[in-house]
Amino acid sequence: MRNKPQFIPNRGELKRKAVNYKTGMEIKLDEATLKKMEQLVENSSAEFLSETVASLKGLREALGRAATEPSARKEVLDHIRxxxxxIKGMGGVFGYPLLTEFSKSLHDFLKELEDLDELQQEIVSIHVDTLYVVVSHKIKGSGGPLEAQLRASLKAAVDKAKPGTKPAQ
Known part of the structure; x- marks a missing residue:
């Protein structure tokens, strides 16, 4: 027989730990602070794009290594993952949900893999190219019809190359 649940009353500890509990500070931001924060995010966004381009170049080099050195594939796979x-985690922060979406697609594709065969390397390469397009054209938001078509094509390619599926002959 189960015991009845015991309800513990809220002692208000969380409320006391809140930033504005003791000081009475207003949580609303004034115009100057808001502008300063927006400028900081904008400056950080440019840095994020620059770092993402460098990261994508590194992924391209890693893919080249995977193609020429089969023994390096596991290490390359871990690096790309x-x-x-x-990239998936930071894309949305800076207003690039397509970066997040396509990086998630790549990460999910690689999640179960232990090696990268030629077809899988090609799928990774397509993902990297797609990410380059988003970054180089600075596509913010979810994009338009072209991006929707790209999304569908990428999904179809991923589905063909998933482990355990055989390509049509």
């Missing part, structure tokens, strides 16, 4: 995860 980590970079995709990083």
């Amino acid at each position: 980590e970079e995709a995860f990083q």
